[in-house]
Amino acid sequence: MASTETKAQSAAAQTTAQDGATAEGPAAGAATRATAAGDTTHDLAGLEAGLDALESTVVARQPWLRTIASKTFPPLIAIALVLGLWQLAYHLQLKPHYLLPSPFDVARSVQEKWLQGTLLGYVWTSISRGALGFLASVAIGTVLGLVVARVKVVRAALGPILSGLQSLPSVAWVPAAIIWFGLSDATIYAVVLLGAVPSIANGLVAGVDQISPLYLRAGRTIGATGLAGVRHVLLPAALPGYIAGLKQGWAFSWRSLMAAELIVNAPDLGTGLGQMLEQGRETGDMSWVLSAILLILIVGIGIELLIFAPIERRVLRSRGLLVKS
């Protein structure tokens, strides 16, 4: 089968060659080639421009108003539904009113705190603690993650511990931290760091592991070795995984912070949302407790939506990883 094909091909090729020779003669052939050479550059440019135009696809982006509408309406409807059910439960008195206040009671409690002028202070205390703890975790987690990802021995030694630490609820560190540092800011930050550093480091390790070996090879061939390789190839290539790790790191920071604030309660420490929650429990004020829980939730979600989601979307879109089908 294979050999017949070859014979046929070779016969065909010979015929073509003979035809060319008899029809034009060697001199004519050469002349044609020379003019062709002159034209080729021009032809080629036009051909390429045509190919490029045919193969380029323009991805039209949705109008922003529609994007916002399609993103905000569903969650708003879901929230309205939950509030409706809550109000209904209140109305039917499934529990006594002091155990299950209505959404309006909670709103009134928030308003009261707002009018007292203390609410923003609580929120700010927690956010600044969370941000500071998170930034420190990023600094430590990034270096740790890079070392674990790139140094085999360190990875073998610390890799499993880092993954294991992620499944340890950071509230478990609170008693230990109190014994070490007493009722102080140090305790709060220690708990935040222990909660956030492993997930940031793990995110970076995962990001580095997912890098296509092709990029590393390409980087080495253009001379990106050593530190230049880390800076120009390794880190940018690992960025999507790293950002996912940062997002999770923020969630862990915030959660750990609330756990710490709830327990570490001293008059000379500033009052954060966790402490506000604990005060509500002490006074047995369910509206207060629920408004604190809501605020904690809103801050956590707000930071994720306002800071991390746009960064992540931008990074993914610029790499063509967010193409809508």
Added chain:
Amino acid sequence: MTTTTLAKQPAPTAPAGTVSYAARIDHVSKSFGRPGAQQHVLDDISIDVAPGEFVCLLGASGCGKSTLLNLVAGLDAPSSGGIETPGGRPALMFQEHALFPWLTGGRNIELALRLRGVPRAERRAEAERLLELVRLGGAYGKRVHELSGGMRQRVAMARALAQDSQLLLMDEPFAALDAITRDVLHDELTRIWSAANDSASGTGGLSVLFVTHNVREAVRLAQRVVLLSSRPGRIAREWQVDIPQPRRIEDAAVADLSVEITEQLRGEIRRHGQH
């Protein structure tokens, strides 16, 4: 029209007074695996690529042509034998474009320029010039995913050229493209290679070591085609291709030589089915 050369020829285009090769592969062998269960991938390969020469390495699967290219690129070390590339680190192009998706087309090229030590002020203009060279003047600010397959390979070619190396290694760079685009890129590569070796261009010349399993592609592009046998890879035969450029892949002369080389290649492959 074609002469078969089994013995090594003196470099045809070597300028007097300089090193007479852009790459010397000297009795190179490569095996993988632990001692005892070794797999010989390359066996005693010797090839000299002359300055300005275009050489195609041709072979079926398992002939170790990509391994050989990695060795020349310095990404791996030979088990025995030596490799010299007097012009410094060679540029390398892959079947995948391997452009960094976090950078624009222009920035990809600028990164290569930066790592080569080109001062910041000159990078932008040089990147634009290289993009013009591959006829992609408008692609400077385009993200990689916004470019078509052929355009990506041209940006990758521009990035490889940005290294200003005198040796360009190409590992089946057009294998993943459609036939029309591949044909156009053959023309493009021939044009760029010819221009770089034009004595008036003022550049140091450009040698190409091009790996492919496509016989027609090899004959279309190369001045010399080296056929490798498989498992282990050995040099089976060499052809000097004297068809004048610009060639076309459908030229009768290209077809004739392709038939001859394909016959030999099939013979090499058949040997593996017999035992």
